[in-house]
Structure formats: structure tokens, C-alpha cells
Amino acid sequence: MLPSVTLENDAYRLAVIQQKQGLCLQILDRAMDSPLADDTAIYRATFPDPSGSLVARWLTDARVQVSGDSLEIGGRLGTLTVRHVLRLPYAEPAMEERLYLANETVETVTLEDLQIGFQRRVADGVGTVLPDCSRGRWAALPFRHRATHPDDLDADFAVADLVERPGRERRATDRPKRFAHGHLPSMQWASEGWAWLYEGRAFCIMSFCQQAITFSTLGVQPHDDHLGLRFGGLSMVDGEPASLHAIKPGQQLSLGVTRYETVAGGVEQACYALRRFYDAHGCALPPDYDPPVHWNELYDNPEWHLVCPDPDHGPQMTRPQAYTLSRLEEEARKASDYGCQALYLDPGWDTDFGTFLWGEDWLGPEDVFVDRMRETYGLGVSLHCPLATWTAMDGRGVPSWPRATWQMDREGNIIEGALCLGSRQYLDAAYERLALHCERGVRFLMFDGNWWNGGCWNSDHDHPVPYTKADHARANLELARRVHERFPDVLIEMHDTISGGSLQRYTPVYYQYGLPGAHDENWGVELMWRPMDDLRSGRARTLYLHNLGSSIPVYLHVDLRDDNIHCLVLWWYASTCRHLGIGGTHADPMVAQAQRLAMGRYRQLEAYYKRGVFYGMHEGAHVHVLLERCAFVINLFNLSDSEQTVEGSISLDEMGLPRDRWYATPQGGSFDAASGRFAIRRLMPPWSAAVLEVESFGTN
Numbered sequence: 271m272l273p274s275v276t277l278e279n280d281a282y283r284l285a286v287i288q289q290k291q292g293l294c295l296q297i298l299d300r301a302m303d304s305p306l307a308d309d310t311a312i313y314r315a316t317f318p319d320p321s322g323s324l325v326a327r328w329l330t331d332a333r334v335q336v337s338g339d340s341l342e343i344g345g346r347l348g349t350l351t352v353r354h355v356l357r358l359p360y361a362e363p364a365m366e367e368r369l370y371l372a373n374e375t376v377e378t379v380t381l382e383d384l385q386i387g388f389q390r391r392v393a394d395g396v397g398t399v400l401p402d403c404s405r406g407r408w409a410a411l412p413f414r415h416r417a418t419h420p421d422d423l424d425a426d427f428a429v430a431d432l433v434e435r436p437g438r439e440r441r442a443t444d445r446p447k448r449f450a451h452g453h454l455p456s457m458q459w460a461s462e463g464w465a466w467l468y469e470g471r472a473f474c475i476m477s478f479c480q481q482a483i484t485f486s487t488l489g490v491q492p493h494d495d496h497l498g499l500r501f502g503g504l505s506m507v508d509g510e511p512a513s514l515h516a517i518k519p520g521q522q523l524s525l526g527v528t529r530y531e532t533v534a535g536g537v538e539q540a541c542y543a544l545r546r547f548y549d550a551h552g553c554a555l556p557p558d559y560d561p562p563v564h565w566n567e568l569y570d571n572p573e574w575h576l577v578c579p580d581p582d583h584g585p586q587m588t589r590p591q592a593y594t595l596s597r598l599e600e601e602a603r604k605a606s607d608y609g610c611q612a613l614y615l616d617p618g619w620d621t622d623f624g625t626f627l628w629g630e631d632w633l634g635p636e637d638v639f640v641d642r643m644r645e646t647y648g649l650g651v652s653l654h655c656p657l658a659t660w661t662a663m664d665g666r667g668v669p670s671w672p673r674a675t676w677q678m679d680r681e682g683n684i685i686e687g688a689l690c691l692g693s694r695q696y697l698d699a700a701y702e703r704l705a706l707h708c709e710r711g712v713r714f715l716m717f718d719g720n721w722w723n724g725g726c727w728n729s730d731h732d733h734p735v736p737y738t739k740a741d742h743a744r745a746n747l748e749l750a751r752r753v754h755e756r757f758p759d760v761l762i763e764m765h766d767t768i769s770g771g772s773l774q775r776y777t778p779v780y781y782q783y784g785l786p787g788a789h790d791e792n793w794g795v796e797l798m799w800r801p802m803d804d805l806r807s808g809r810a811r812t813l814y815l816h817n818l819g820s821s822i823p824v825y826l827h828v829d830l831r832d833d834n835i836h837c838l839v840l841w842w843y844a845s846t847c848r849h850l851g852i853g854g855t856h857a858d859p860m861v862a863q864a865q866r867l868a869m870g871r872y873r874q875l876e877a878y879y880k881r882g883v884f885y886g887m888h889e890g891a892h893v894h895v896l897l898e899r900c901a902f903v904i905n906l907f908n909l910s911d912s913e914q915t916v917e918g919s920i921s922l923d924e925m926g927l928p929r930d931r932w933y934a935t936p937q938g939g940s941f942d943a944a945s946g947r948f949a950i951r952r953l954m955p956p957w958s959a960a961v962l963e964v965e966s967f968g969t970n
């Protein structure tokens with residue numbers, strides 16, 4: 271029997287206690303003298319077996335050793351060798367966890383399922399929540415609310431909620447030429463991270479892995495006499511990480527890092543901790559980030575909205591009539607009127623859907639078009655680029671791509687017209703076509719239609735076979751990398767590489783961002799069609815949380831026809847998406863005029879929105895700080911049907927702003943010298959927005 275082993279720093283005390291079966295891993299929050307984990311750690315692996323499955327339920331030959339500020343647990347989990355390293359840095363009030371899985375056998379190890387994590391006792395054997403667990407809540411970080419959640423569901427649970435309802439696992443398109451997303455019930459919830467919020471503190475659990483698709487999970491663990499709550503470690507979700515399905519002899523897998531950190535405050539402060547964690551791992555905002563404000567022609571241009579009532583009519587081939595040069599000129603004039611910096615071309619600019627070949631026959635030469643936009647309207651040109659998976663589903667543009675790009679099914683049959691994004695043949699051709707646009711002056715590419723293709727077994731494609739979701743994500747990254755290698759200044763927005771243009775964000779929000787040559791912006795999960803309804807339903811809250819929990823910029827364009835006289839749509843999406851796009855002429859000229867004026871204000875303040883540090887007093891009070899100016903902008907929103915006083919406060923220390931300056935206090939604003947907090951209070955009409963700038967001046 272091993273003696274118990276302990277390690278501690280200012281924040282936590284970690285103890286490993288050998289039990290008859292398994293190891294008890296305790297984490298104590300030292301400031302509160304309160305246990306965070308207090309039960310047998312979960313080490314569980316499921317392996318295929320001729321009789322079904324074999325489950326290994328604890329480490330054998332377990333050993334624990336402390337070296338410096340790290341504690342390492344090692345052992346065998348079935349045929350898998352596990353190293354579980356927990357580091358308590360002396361200088362930081364935090365804990366870092368890393369897992370290494372190795373195959374030291376001579377056969378490939380296949381895992382069907384894996385769960386590793388700490389465990390907290392939360393209820394007795396009949397589901398009654400233990401008294402010290404009834405306090406506090408567990409909230410997903412950063413997405414307490416996702417655009418795919420039912421309106422009334424927040425991933426923000428009391429332990430009693432977790433006892434009562436199962437978790438959800440995201441599911442994405444599972445076959446070629448299909449586009450579908452949803453979720454299935456599960457014994458766990460998966461997120462980028464979690465915060466246990468109690469007594470004004472947030473115990474944050476945040477995971478990060480660029481080698482594989484991994485999530486931070488929160489799972490209930492029923493036992494004979496009690497219920498445990500599993501957190502941290504690594505658990506498979508929807509079969510990911512897929513690399514665990516075939517671990518070759520001698521292979522070792524390093525599966526990222528999980529950081530544990532307790533901060534004072536609530537969900538907002540927990541999100542800032544997550545953002546700092548991502549920043550430290552290469553996901554920071556570039557200091558010179560300055561994306562062009564887009565005008566999207568799609569909302570007013572007929573091409574996208576055409577409907578043919580004859581069900582037997584062939585495919586839509588209307589581009590030369592509907593997507594004309596004169597219409598684009600009209601859109602460019604509007605772009606200029608609204609103070610935009612680039613004309614964004616949604617589907618219609620190429621010879622057919624997803625060909626990436628400029629429609630020269632009806633738009634004229636591309637370089638002439640780009641020059642004219644710049645010289646006549648002062649606009650850049652930005653392009654929507656639907657990649658292989660959508661092109662395959664649409665069908666029209668398929669003949670322009672080599673047949674060698676078609677997917678092969680598991681049985682070795684070529685799937686006609688199913689372009690494989692991961693094929694070398696597609697990547698080579700797509701890069702050549704995209705590079706041509708960049709040569710001609712295009713400075714923004716949207717990678718859309720890039721979702722998971724269901725798998726491809728074509729060994730001529732030079733991608734791994736079987737082709738996994740992570741391989742597909744890497745293929746997307748490779749295309750961005752090739753473009754950036756030659757055109758480092760071209761901005762690339764990457765839709766989720768598994769869910770594409772849907773409300774669902776499948777991969778973790780940071781996934782692949784910051785890697786060499788990777789994309790510059792995430793997608794605002796399709797909240798572009800009915801932006802007012804997305805606000806009213808609460809779906810748009812996901813963008814607020816994205817901005818709080820990471821510095822990674824979001825790009826979204828929104829339909830201004832959906833806006834109101836207060837320009838609520840314009841300001842909400844301007845405040846939550848660092849790269850803003852707009853489009854659509856409002857039917858009410860008064861609203862359209864208000865929007866043009868609002869855009870003038872936005873352009874004056876744009877440095878705050880594009881590059882400022884984002885804070886949230888709450889969902890209806892946003893703060894954008896420019897440290898170099900010692901100044902900030904506040905966006906207030908009344909997101910209700912009645913007139914309301916919207917108020918909030920934030921400390922100067924939290925914003926990193928000095929107290930020894932003179933701040934221009936806006937109407938309704940005040941500074942409290944004792945607490946060092948700025949407070950704001952405004953009576954606002956229903957569904958309205960307000961913008962306030964707070965400048966400061968030195969004494970010299």
C-alpha cells in the first residue's frame with residue numbers, strides 16, 4: 271500500500287491516498303478550507319473484446335511521486351500506460367494537469383471509451399444532495415448559453431439539476447453530401463471549461479489541447495451508496511479524441527493541459543480567467559488587428575433569395591442575370607454611405623457555387639473590379655468561399671473540380687460528386703484558385719461550407735485513412751496556412767471545421783486558432799439572418815460570452831432590415847463581434863438614417879470595438895477598454911419589453927485603468943473614490959441601445 275502523498279501551494283492542497291481499489295485524489299481550496307475533490311479518482315477505459323467490451327476501472331501498479339512542484343501518478347489502465355501529472359506552481363495560485371497515454375505493448379491499443387477525472391461526492395445513494403454541495407452552481411465556460419440551447423436552458427446548474435437531468439453531447443453531420451447537427455443525451459456535459467460558483471468565488475476548470483479535439487467534461491457517476499461528480503482529466507465525447515481509437519505500439523499521446531484556478535467573482539470573472547489562459551497559450555488578439563467593416567450585398571441583392579415554384583426545374587443558374595455588376599455597384603454605393611470599408615461578396619461572384627473561379631463573363635475582370643471598388647468607393651473586396659463539403663452538397667460547382675477529389679466510402683466505392691476537402695487534389699486546386707484572388711487584391715476570405723464530410727477512405731487523397739474529424743480540421747487549417755504563407759495580410763474567417771455554417775460550434779472555441787498560418791477569426795455561428803429574433807430569444811448571448819471568454823475575434827454580418835430605430839441590432843453585434851459586417855436597407859427611411867449615423871459613431875470609436883479589452887458588467891452592459899488611451903466605451907442594452915433603468919458597475923483595477931487621472935463622466939455615470947468603481951445608470955426604452963465614451967486626462 272502506498273503512503274498518502276501531498277503537495278500544496280497558496281491556492282490548493284492536493285493529496286493522493288491509496289485505497290483498496292483505486293486512488294482517492296483530494297483537492298482542498300485552502301482559502302476556504304473547503305474540499306473541491308474528495309472521492310476516488312476516475313480512471314476508466316473501455317476496450318473492444320470478442321465478447322463485447324472489457325472495462326478497466328482503476329490503475330494497476332500505481333505509483334505516485336513528487337518532484338519539485340509536480341506530483342506524478344503513473345500506472346496501467348488495462349493495456350494503456352497512464353502518466354497523470356499535477357503541477358502546483360509555487361508562484362501562481364493555480365494547478366495544472368497534464369495526461370500522457372502510452373502504448374507500451376506490441377499491438378495497437380483501441381479504446382472505445384475513456385474517462386479520467388477528479389470526483390466530488392455530491393449526493394447520497396438515493397440522490398439527496400449533500401448539504402455542502404447544495405450551495406453554488408456549476409456553469410459552463412465560456413458558453414453558459416449556446417445558440418443551440420433551447421431558449422430556457424443555460425448550462426448553469428445546481429447539483430440538484432445535474433441529478434435530475436442527463437447531459438448533452440453535440441453531434442454533427444455523419445455522412446457525405448449531408449448537413450445536419452444536433453445532440454444526444456449523455457451522462458456528461460462537455461464544454462471548454464467549467465466554473466463552480468460559490469460564495470462569491472469561482473473555481474475554474476479550463477482545458478486546452480491543439481493536438482486533438484478534447485473537451486472539459488462534467489459527469490455524474492452513480493455508485494452503490496453515493497453519487498459523484500466527475501470533472502477535469504479527460505473523457506471521450508462523441509468518440510473524440512479519435513486518436514484514442516488506434517494507439518500504435520510505442521506511441522505516446524499528450525492530450526493538452528487543464529488549468530484549475532480560483533478567482534473572486536462570478537461568471538464574468540471566470541470568463542476573464544479563461545481568456546487569460548487562452549492568451550497564454552497563443553490565442554491572444556494581434557495588437558494591430560484592424561479588420562475592415564463589411565457591407566454584405568446578400569440582403570438586398572436578389573440572387574440568394576430567388577425561389578422557383580416549379581419543383582422539377584433544374585438547378586438555379588441565375589448569376590449572370592441576378593448578380594450583376596450594376597447591382598454590385600449599387601451595393602458599393604450603400605457600403606460607402608454606411609461608412610463601410612469593404613464590399614463583401616456572398617454567393618454569386620464565381621462561375622458557379624463553390625468553383626472559386628471569378629464570374630468574369632458578367633462581372634468583368636476581377637482586378638478591374640477590385641481597382642474600381644477601391645478607387646471609386648474607397649472599398650476593399652472580400653469573398654465568401656464555400657469549401658468542398660458544401661460544394662458537394664450543392665452540386666452545381668462540382669464539375670469544375672478534378673474527379674480525383676471525390677470521397678471513397680468504407681467499402682471502397684467512389685461517392686460521385688462528394689468532394690473531399692482533405693484530399694491533396696482539392697487542397698492544391700483550391701489554394702491555386704484562392705491565391706489568384708489574393709493576387710488581384712482581395713484581402714478577406716471566408717471559409718464556409720467546410721463542415722465534416724462523414725469520413726473518407728480514399729487512399730489516393732494523401733490524408734490519413736480512416737479520415738477523422740481532427741484530420742478534417744487539419745485539412746481546413748492547411749488551406750488557411752497555404753494562403754497565409756504567401757499572403758500573410760489576408761484575413762481568413764474560419765467557420766467551425768465540423769459544423770460549418772450552423773448555429774452549432776462543435777470544436778472548442780480556441781481550436782487551431784494561433785497555430786502557424788491559422789485563421790484570424792471565428793464565425794458568429796450564423797446569427798446573421800434574424801439578428802433581432804436572435805437577441806429576443808437569447809441566442810445572441812453566445813456572442814457576448816465568446817467575447818468575454820476569449821480574445822479570438824468573431825466575424826459576423828447582420829441584416830439591418832431587422833433592426834429598430836434604436837439601432838439595437840447594429841450596436842449589439844458591433845459590441846460583441848470584433849469584425850463587424852452589415853447589410854440590408856431598412857424599409858423605414860428613419861431607421862436607415864439612424865443606422866447611417868450610428869455607423870458614423872461606430873467608425874469614430876472602432877478601435878475600442880476591434881482591439882479594446884472587453885468586459886461585461888452583465889449581459890446588458892458591455893465595456894471596451896483601450897489601455898493606451900486610458901479610456902473606455904460602454905454599451906448599454908435594454909433587452910426587455912418594458913422601459914427599464916439599466917445599471918452596472920466595474921472597478922478601474924479590473925479594467926487595468928489608473929485612478930490618478932481625470933475621467934469625463936457621461937450622463938448617468940459616476941465614480942466612487944472609495945471603491946474605485948465606475949457606475950452607470952440609464953433609463954432606457956424597451957429593446958434599445960446606448961453608447962457612452964469615457965475619456966480621461968492626466969494632470970500634466
Ligand SMILES: [Zn+2]
Pocket residue numbers: 676677678690691692693726727728731733737
Ligand atoms: Zn478523402
